[in-house]
Amino acid sequence: HPDRAGAADFWVDGYAARINEAYSVLSRPQTRAAYDGSRARGEPSAAMVPGVARSRSTAWREAPRRRRSRLALRAHLPVLVLGGLALVAVLGVAGVYLLAKPPIMATAESEPVAVAEATPPPAMPTADGAIAAFQTRPDWRALEQIEQEASARASRMPAHREQLEAAHQDQLRIEQAELGRLPGEQTLLEQQLRAARLEAERRRLEQLRAEQAQVERLRAERANAERLKLEQLRVEQAQAGKLAEQARPERQTAARDLTARELDHLIGRYTSAYQSGDLDRLMALFDARARGGGGQDRDRLRRDYAKFFDATQSRRLRLTPVRWSPRGTTATGVTHYRLRAVQSDGSTRDYEGGIRFEVSRQDARVVIQSIDFDIRRLQ
Numbered sequence: 398h399p400d401r402a403g404a405a406d407f408w409v410d411g412y413a414a415r416i417n418e419a420y421s422v423l424s425r426p427q428t429r430a431a432y433d434g435s436r437a438r439g440e441p442s443a444a445m446v447p448g449v450a451r452s453r454s455t456a457w458r459e460a461p462r463r464r465r466s467r468l469a470l471r472a473h474l475p476v477l478v479l480g481g482l483a484l485v486a487v488l489g490v491a492g493v494y495l496l497a498k499p500p501i502m503a504t505a506e507s508e509p510v511a512v513a514e515a516t517p518p519p520a521m522p523t524a525d526g527a528i529a530a531f532q533t534r535p536d537w538r539a540l541e542q543i544e545q546e547a548s549a550r551a552s553r554m555p556a557h558r559e560q561l562e563a564a565h566q567d568q569l570r571i572e573q574a575e576l577g578r579l580p581g582e583q584t585l586l587e588q589q590l591r592a593a594r595l596e597a598e599r600r601r602l603e604q605l606r607a608e609q610a611q612v613e614r615l616r617a618e619r620a621n622a623e624r625l626k627l628e629q630l631r632v633e634q635a636q637a638g639k640l641a642e643q644a645r646p647e648r649q650t651a652a653r654d655l656t657a658r659e660l661d662h663l664i665g666r667y668t669s670a671y672q673s674g675d676l677d678r679l680m681a682l683f684d685a686r687a688r689g690g691g692g693q694d695r696d697r698l699r700r701d702y703a704k705f706f707d708a709t710q711s712r713r714l715r716l717t718p719v720r721w722s723p724r725g726t727t728a729t730g731v732t733h734y735r736l737r738a739v740q741s742d743g744s745t746r747d748y749e750g751g752i753r754f755e756v757s758r759q760d761a762r763v764v765i766q767s768i769d770f771d772i773r774r775l776q
Contacts, residue, residue, distance in 0.1 A: 641761045674706040690769025709738045730754040747775040
C-alpha cells in the first residue's frame with residue numbers, strides 16, 4: 398500500500414507519471430486536439446486531472462515508460478540539485494545587490510540630504526501555479542479507486558463477452574431456423590406457381606373449347622342455311638319443271654315471245670339474289686353457256702361473285718328502269734346502277750356504272766345469256 402512505503406519515492410513516481418502523461422497527451426494528434434479544445438473552453442484535460450479512469454491496457458503500456466523516466470530522473474538528480482542551488486545563489490546575490498542603499502555624500506557647506514531609499518523592483522512573475530501542479534502529491538485514494546473501477550470493469554468483461562457470445566449464438570440459431578424454413582417456403586411457392594399455371598391452362602382450354610363450340614355452331618348455321626337454299630332451289634326447279642311440263646304442248650306448237658313482265662321478273666330476282674348474297678339463287682338465273690363481258694365463262698362469273706360476296710357484309714343495288722329491245726324469244730336490256738357495299742371492316746364504298754343484259758327463253762325459263770357491266774368507284 399502507498400501509505401506503508403516511503404513518501405519520497407512515491408512523490409518522484411507521481412511526478413514522473415505526470416510528466417509522462419503530459420508528454421503522451423501532447424505528442425499524439427488526437428489527444429493534443431482534445432487537450433487544446435478543453436483549454437479553449439476552460440475545462441481541465443482528462444489526461445492531466447487526477448481521478449480520470451484509464452484502462453488497464455494503458456497502464457500496462459505506460460509501465461516501462463515510467464521505469465525509464467524514473468531511472469533517468471535518478472541519474473540526473475545530482476545535476477538538478479546543483480543547478481537548483483546555483484540558481485538560488487544567483488537570485489540571492491542579485492537581491493542583495495538590488496536592495497543595498499547608496500552612500501550619502503556630505504560636505505561642510507551643505508546640510509545633509511537624506512537620500513530616498515530605492516524602491517525594490519517589482520517581482521518577476523513566476524509560473525508557481527504550473528510548478529505547483531507538478532509538486533502536489535497525488536491522491537492515492539483516488540488513484541486506488543480508479544484502479545479498483547478499472548479492475549471491476551476488467552472483471553466484468555468476461556461476463557459481457559459471454560453475453561455477446563450468447564446473443565451471437567441466438568442470432569445464429571434464428572438464422573439457421575430461417576434457412577431451414579426456406580426449402581418449405583420454396584416448395585410452397587412452387588406449388589402455388591404450378592397451381593396458377595394449371596389454372597391458366599384450364600382457362601385457356603375452356604376458352605378454346607368455347608371458341609371451337611362457337612365455330613361449330615356457326616358452321617352448323619351455315620350448313621343449315623345452305624341446306625335451306627338448296628331446298629328452295631329444288632322447289633323452284635320443281636316448279637319450273639312443272640311449268641315446263643305444262644308449257645310443253647304450247648312449245649310444241651309455237652315458242653312464245655318474251656314479255657315485259659317476264660323480263661322485269663328476271664331483273665327483280667337478279668337484284669334480290671345479289672343484295673342477299675345468295676350465290677346459288679343468283680347463278681340459277683344464268684344459262685349453262687353464259688358469258689361475261691370480258692369473255693368469262695359461267696364458272697369464272699361464279700367465282701367473281703363469290704369473292705365479292707365474301708369481301709362485303711351487305712350490298713344495296715339500285716337499277717334504273719331497263720330499256721329492253723325484245724326480238725322474239727331473245728331480248729337485250731340496258732340500265733344504269735348504283736351500288737353501296739359495306740366491307741368486312743365496316744367501311745362503306747359506293748360504285749356506279751352501266752349493265753347490259755342478253756336474255757332468252759329456254760324451255761319456258763327466261764335465263765341470262767350474257768352480262769356486261771362497267772364499274773366506277775365514287776369518292
